[in-house]
Amino acid sequence: MSEEREMITGIEAPIYLQYKFTAGSAPARFLSQVKKGVLTGQRCPGCQNVYCPPRGSCAACGLPTEEEVVLSDKATVQSFTIVAIPIPNNPIQPPYIIANLVPDGSNISFIHLMSECVNEEVHIGQRVQALWKPEEEWDYAMDNIRYFKPIDEPDVPVDRIGTMPVTGWEG
């Protein structure tokens, strides 16, 4: 009963890994506030810089960050890229903008999407504001903010980026 068969040189065996994310104390406080539609940071008692999202310590000073600070959902573009690469299973259709954004009241950038903008006109120092999902969709997740969009405020000079107070920027 022997029959000629093609040699098997490889098989496809997809693996599915599910991770259960357990937030530490600082991300837990942060995510609880994000669920209510509020961005918060934590201030370092040494250098006084405010971290958002907070990781519970200041990596520069090696100190725990306890003091919670409520931030604005307005931010400044520190830098950005226009992503055109198609990535398998990516729900976001390219081209899209990923920007390093510093929210007012914070001293470090996070990465988020920018939209409702002309890609070619996005620039360093540009002012933007969060566009939140409808409240009933809010969860313990940073993508409660759908994206950031440009607002009609003057650009922030490069040497001032990362130093905006929570009260904002008058130009």
Place this chain on the structure above:
Amino acid sequence: MANLAAVVGIGQTKYTTKRGDVSIAGLVREAAANALEDAGLGWDDIEAVIIGKAPDMFEGVIMPEIYLTDALGCNGKPMLRVHTAGSVGGSTALVAASHVQSGTFKRVLTVAFEKQSESNAMWALSTPQPFSVHLNAGAGGYFAPIIREYMRRSEAPYDVGIKVAVKDRLHGARNPLAHLQKPDITLQEVEESFMLWDPLRFLEACPSSDGACAMVIASEDLAEQSPKPPAWIRGVAMRSEPTMYAGREEVSPQAGRDCAADVYQQAGITDPRRDLDCAEVYVPFSWYEPMWLENLGFAAEGEGWKLTMEGATSLDEGGDIPWNPSGGVLCSNPIGASGMIRFAEAARQVRGDAGAHQVEGAKLALGHAYGGGAQFFSMWVVGSEKS
């Protein structure tokens, strides 16, 4: 004071998109066997194996070093795995060197690899976490904004990256092991290639490769008996810094500057452009050449791009300090191996064994690797002489 150690054998695989003919075990064994042959040694001459690769998610094989012991002939011998993200190939070589410099072993085998065809590194780098939005943009999405900031500060012309992309591919065309073989590449071809992560074009980014690199590192007395010239290890340094802290200098990270200062001091280098004959530097995206020229002290801040544009780093233009004569990461990128390839190619240069990409008379060379969010750095300086 550390003992002297040297590279006495180097083995690589031909870098390519997919090595369907070998498993991971077959891939690493091929590089290791090539290194032993180059050293004129056999498996029994090796006392320990130091292995490195990028995160396990890249192939979906967890702790692959366990299953690779057989393939690397180290049953019953000590084996150590090193983890430092993209810089791991360099760090692995340094950990191997330290086991000889400390006198713990007389002769070790070190291997680094990646078989990118078995997974999707872009996916592996983009695991969702609730405190940041899931953007799926890969390494280019992380580094492109930093490059944009470098361009703004330095006021470099827009085509510096294009020039690097052409230069490294012309270098790679001299290296039969290089993955991308593009001897006819032109500036126009790079400029017209698809914009992937603005300002980075398709041809300004590294490929995705399968490959492994291995070295045999030996103590001074054994190295002196080696059939081929040893590459003497003249300086070794590692530095790291956190990914995120307020005020972090992302364009020219402090850890990179400190690492370079340390390795230069050990090797007696005061002016790297003058004192070194060539360098193999981790440049996965074109603009990282001018950025690292500054970070590593080959040029003053804001001036790195001028060296690139003058042809100082080009073999073909007769530059005084060729960078990546092998074609670099822009030609071959088996991620976990890429750092070790830089270290091994620096050693090939000072052994006078680099074939068509040999820098004539090279006596002192730098090998460099970086990883993570440009936060892990490893470097060595190798020389044709002991001091």
